[in-house]
Amino acid sequence: MKILLVKLSSLGDVVHTLPVVQDILAAHPGAQIDWVVEKAFAPLLTPLLGSGLQRVIPCELRRWRTAPFSAATRSAWHAFRRELQRSEYDAVIDLQGLTKSALVAWLARLAPGGKRYAMANQTEGSGYEGPTRWVADVAIALAPHSHAVLRGRALCGRALGYTPAVRPNYGLNRPPAHAxxxxxxxxxxxxxxxxxxxxxxxxxxxxxxxxxxxxxxxxxxxxxxxxxxxxxxxxxxxxxxxxxxxxxxxxxxxxxxxxxxxxxxxxxxxxxxxxxxxxxxxxxxxxxxxxxxxxxxxxxxxxxxxxxxxxxxxxxxxxxxxxxxxxxxxxxxxxxxxxxxx
Missing domain, CATH: 3.40.50.2000 (Glycogen Phosphorylase B;)
Structure with a gap:
């Protein structure tokens, strides 16, 4: 199974989404997972390469919006699209719920029988824009009063047919406490x-x-x-x-x-x-x-x-x-x- 996660920003939101990688691998050990993220936050995902993520695909939508018609932006955008569309995915999961993430999910290539998944509704205190639901093949309704970590885990679990473990595993390691x-x-x-x-x-x-x-x-x-x-x-x-x-x-x-x-x-x-x-x-x-x-x-x-x-x-x-x-x-x-x- 080849899966694309779309969670672009911000830093805290990307951190809150980290547990879905380990959730997916626990339920589908052979899964190959790619992640589209803003370039500034890509280094946070680097430790997961080889132990959870196959590919981190950086983009710079925030910067590109400041000069959308410049030659540099057009060149960078085309390079991003080529990299994004290098693989076909069985599941594309928009964890952001915004127009920009919906655009990325829409641009990604699906494998035969593949589907795009997204949130069907806004949760309290979080941004949400209609295109995320319109682009999705399957829109999943989530509890309105949801912690940011639990929301992403629930969305991926519902999309891929598993129940996440109780305690989240972010996949980041640190030295032993005695070091x-x-x-x-x-x-x-x-x-x-x-x-x-x-x-x-x-x-x-x-x-x-x-x-x-x-x-x-x-x-x-x-x-x-x-x-x-x-x-x-x-x-x-x-x-x-x-x-x-x-x-x-x-x-x-x-x-x-x-x-x-x-x-x-x-x-x-x-x-x-x-x-x-x-x-x-x-x-x-x-x-x-x-x-x-x-x-x-x-x-x-x-x-x-x-x-x-x-x-x-x-x-x-x-x-x-x-x-x-x-x-x-x-x-x-x-x-x-x-x-x-x-």
């Missing part, structure tokens, strides 16, 4: 403070206060960034912590695959609702996800596991934002102090 303790350097906790939306951010003074509590437990704070504004915030947090010896490090700006590797080596992650925070979930790291909106039910750590005794990942929500004490208690609930048994 960092074997080294002399202190364990790191990453602060994912950046977001494309200002209303999702947490105050810098909160990050500094939280960092001081972690430093007192022997942790080193790692500060990633993906823009000049986030770099400035990283330096502001580091400046509040590095009053003597170095207690916080500002990471260099890294490619997505390199940044994922950096997170995988951390003892845990605390972050706002962002793509990097969702990568921490996919890596099964101890993680606290901070919400200024009551939307953790849809995108945060899955509630069936996050509220369980000893859960490694939790979300915190309060208005106008969670307090330092709120986040600290959530951290203590999912991660022991350095040197203690996990």
């Amino acid at each position: 960092s303790r074997a080294q002399a350097a202190p364990e790191k906790v990453a602060f994912v403070h950046g977001s494309s939306r200002a209303d999702k951010l947490w105050p810098v003074e909160h990050w500094v206060a939280l960092g001081r509590q972690l430093v007192a437990q022997g942790y080193l704070i790692a500060l990633p960034h993906g823009s000049d504004a986030e770099l400035a915030t990283s330096h502001a947090i580091a400046g509040g912590l590095n009053t003597g010896e170095e207690k916080a490090i500002v990471l260099p700006r890294l490619a997505l695959d390199e940044l994922t590797q950096q997170l995988a080596q951390c003892a845990g992650v605390i972050g706002v609702d962002s793509g990097l925070s969702h990568i921490a979930v996919a890596l099964d790291l101890p993680h606290v996800q901070i919400y200024n909106f009551d939307t953790a039910w849809r995108t945060g750590p899955l509630p069936d596991f996050s509220e369980a005794e000893g859960a490694r990942q939790r979300s915190v929500f309060a208005l106008p934002c969670p307090t330092v004490a709120h986040v600290w208690q959530a951290w203590l609930a999912c991660r022991p102090a350095p040197g203690e048994a996990p």
Whole structure:
């Protein structure tokens, strides 16, 4: 069986879709899976090549829309179409539910008897556009109140005739928990403070206060960034912590695959609702996800596991934002102090 997954963006949405690869392979061990994704997020899928994915097909629809009639765009578009249509598929599954993903699904070639599948309806808090349903041979109705991870898993399961396992497997690996303790350097906790939306951010003074509590437990704070504004915030947090010896490090700006590797080596992650925070979930790291909106039910750590005794990942929500004490208690609930048994 040859399957094409269409999930183009954004980073968090792509992360939420990762478990469908392992779901499909568990149900159909011989399946060959390709995935169309925005080029910026393709490095996240690279680790799955050879152990889940056969091919990652990058596109740049976001960039192409800015100059749709330029010679460079036309050339890149034709190259993308050739690559997309190099194979025939028994199933093309549009997991995005937007016009752009419907276009990609429509362009893909079907094998004899092959079908295109898509969502038949919008789910709460998610975008949805009519063409995804019009292009599909089979439109599948989903529960309106659905977590982003469960929605994609349900769609693929219904399309391909299987019931997904209870716990999602994202397919991303990280070093054993004891690896960092074997080294002399202190364990790191990453602060994912950046977001494309200002209303999702947490105050810098909160990050500094939280960092001081972690430093007192022997942790080193790692500060990633993906823009000049986030770099400035990283330096502001580091400046509040590095009053003597170095207690916080500002990471260099890294490619997505390199940044994922950096997170995988951390003892845990605390972050706002962002793509990097969702990568921490996919890596099964101890993680606290901070919400200024009551939307953790849809995108945060899955509630069936996050509220369980000893859960490694939790979300915190309060208005106008969670307090330092709120986040600290959530951290203590999912991660022991350095040197203690996990």
